[in-house]
Amino acid sequence: MFSKICRAAAKLALLIACLLVFAPQQSExxxxxxxxxxxxxxxxxxxxxxxxxxxIEIGMDRDHVTYDVTTRPYLQKQLVIDFSNTxxxxxxxxxxxxxxxxxxxVHIHELEARxxxxxxxxxxxxxxxSYAVHVEPADRxxxxxxxxxxxxxxxxxxxxxxxxxxxxxxxSIVIDPGxxxxxxxxxxxxxxxEASVTLGVSKDLQSILENSGARVxxxxxxxxxxxxPFATDRQELQARVNVGEYTPxxxxxxxxxxxxxxxxxxNGMETYYYAGSxxxxxxxxxxxxxxxxxxxxxxxxxxxxxxxVIKHSSMPATxxxxxxxxNPQEEQLLANSQYQRKLAKAxxxxxxxxxxxx
Numbered sequence: 001m002f003s004k005i006c007r008a009a010a011k012l013a014l015l016i017a018c019l020l021v022f023a024p025q026q027s028e029x030x031x032x033x034x035x036x037x038x039x040x041x042x043x044x045x046x047x048x049x050x051x052x053x054x055x056i057e058i059g060m061d062r063d064h065v066t067y068d069v070t071t072r073p074y075l076q077k078q079l080v081i082d083f084s085n086t087x088x089x090x091x092x093x094x095x096x097x098x099x100x101x102x103x104x105x106v107h108i109h110e111l112e113a114r115x116x117x118x119x120x121x122x123x124x125x126x127x128x129x130s131y132a133v134h135v136e137p138a139d140r141x142x143x144x145x146x147x148x149x150x151x152x153x154x155x156x157x158x159x160x161x162x163x164x165x166x167x168x169x170x171x172s173i174v175i176d177p178g179x180x181x182x183x184x185x186x187x188x189x190x191x192x193x194e195a196s197v198t199l200g201v202s203k204d205l206q207s208i209l210e211n212s213g214a215r216v217x218x219x220x221x222x223x224x225x226x227x228x229p230f231a232t233d234r235q236e237l238q239a240r241v242n243v244g245e246y247t248p249x250x251x252x253x254x255x256x257x258x259x260x261x262x263x264x265x266x267n268g269m270e271t272y273y274y275a276g277s278x279x280x281x282x283x284x285x286x287x288x289x290x291x292x293x294x295x296x297x298x299x300x301x302x303x304x305x306x307x308x309v310i311k312h313s314s315m316p317a318t319x320x321x322x323x324x325x326x327n328p329q330e331e332q333l334l335a336n337s338q339y340q341r342k343l344a345k346a347x348x349x350x351x352x353x354x355x356x357x358x
Contacts, residue, residue: 035114036060036086040145043098043106048132052154054102057136058118059147060086064190067148069133069337071126079120079131081150084191086116102152122152128207129153129163134336163345167352169213174244176255176309177202177218181225183236186260188331194258195223197325197334202256204344209351217250219243237308244313252283252354253317254347255309258325258334267327268298272319275304279316286350286358287320294346297323297330320347 040059045052066084088110096106100123107119124130132151138144177198179185185194199220206216219240220226227239244253259270271288273280284302292299300321310317322343323330333339352358 034062034085036062036065036083038083038086038088038108038116039091040147041092041096041106041108042144043096043100045100045102048151048153052102053151054098054100056103056106056120056150056152057144057147058092058108058150059145061145063137063146065135065146065148066191067133068196076125077122079122079126079150079152081118081120081133081148083116083118083148085114086110087114088116102154120150120152128204129341132336132338132341134338135332163208164212165208165345165348165352166212167354167356167358168209168348170215171351171355172215172217172247172249172251173209173351174217174219174247174250174253174315175202175205176240176243176253177220178255178257180220180223182229183225186258186325188325188334189264189328190331190335192325192331192335194260194325197258197322197340198256199223200337200340201322201343201347204341205254205256205347208344208348212348212352214351215249217243217247234308238312240309241312244315250315252351253309253313253315254283254287254351255307255317255319256347257319257321258323259321260324260326262326264326264328266324267330268300269295269323270300270303270321272303272305272307272310272321274306274310274317277310277316280310280318283316283350283354284318284320286353287318287347290346290350290353291320291322291343294342295323 038058038060042057044055046055065086068082070080072078072080088108092108094108098105102123104121104123108116110116130153134149136147136149138146179195179198183195187193202218203221206218209216225231225236226243227235244250269291271284273284288302307319310319323334325331325334
């Protein structure tokens with residue numbers, strides 16, 4: 001009996017030893033599955049939509065990379081791109097000197113485990129419209145992997161005449177980028193947040209309208225809560241309404257959002273107004289028409305809703321759902337800075353038509 005107990009204890013001890021030896025290795029292997037290995041870099045000058053540009057490509061071994069693009073107020077000529085779940089391989093240098101009049105160098109460093117940062121030293125200040133960032137699928141024919149593409153343009157940003165619209169000069173407009181701060185809003189399949197998209201589109205819209213002579217007030221112009229962190233929904237939404245109500249001479253309220261649904265096949269755009277507001281209906285209709293022409297997405301129509309910000313705004317108001325961030329194809333579009341600019345131009349044209357009586 002004693003010998004049987006000893007043999008059982010020995011087997012248990014061996015089993016525990018095996019688990020201790022192999023479990024960490026299996027866990028580490030599983031945790032590394034989502035890591036993107038950066039393994040490709042190229043830069044060259046090209047033409048993008050008729051504009052001279054320096055194109056920088058950084059490639060990797062996996063699709064659906066998560067990244068953030070930012071600028072630094074104290075380094076106005078530097079564009080910063082942060083990659084999540086990435087590691088540079090020995091095919092990527094830390095520093096690249098560029099033979100271009102548009103950018104001088106690119107620096108790539110792993111700041112911490114699986115957090116890689118790319119710094120681009122541009123020749124001119126980084127402005128809205130002076131650069132564009134998007135992803136490209138793998139191109140076997142050209143021997144290029146899945147990659148992030150950054151275009152640095154020769155011309156400036158918001159001063160481009162094509163970014164102006166007629167009919168808005170002298171008018172006062174409130175723009176409300178949905179969510180932000182402690183509330184990311186809906187999140188796409190690759191991690192793109194509604195809050196980041198709405199802010200990007202809204203800032204582009206602000207620059208276009210201001211460049212066209214309008215006065216613009218933003219409920220938020222950074223990734224923050226308007227009322228304060230972790231406020232109730234009512235407090236946060238009323239704070240956004242208050243921005244418009246306390247803006248002297250404010251004439252319209254435009255809230256920017258992305259749609260979401262549990263079914264990833266759900267798609268398209270739509271605009272809303274509060275029932276009984278004829279001016280709100282006209283504004284929502286014009287925004288819908290311009291987005292329809294610009295996006296080419298399925299148009300879900302102009303609808304009424306009791307959304308807090310359009311219900312409680314004393315001025316004509318509309319809420320635009322740009323696309324479904326939970327749809328993989330539409331998420332990729334919404335994350336593209338060029339596409340965001342396209343949406344902003346469409347909304348700006350609609351606002352111009354509203355004030356022009358078109």
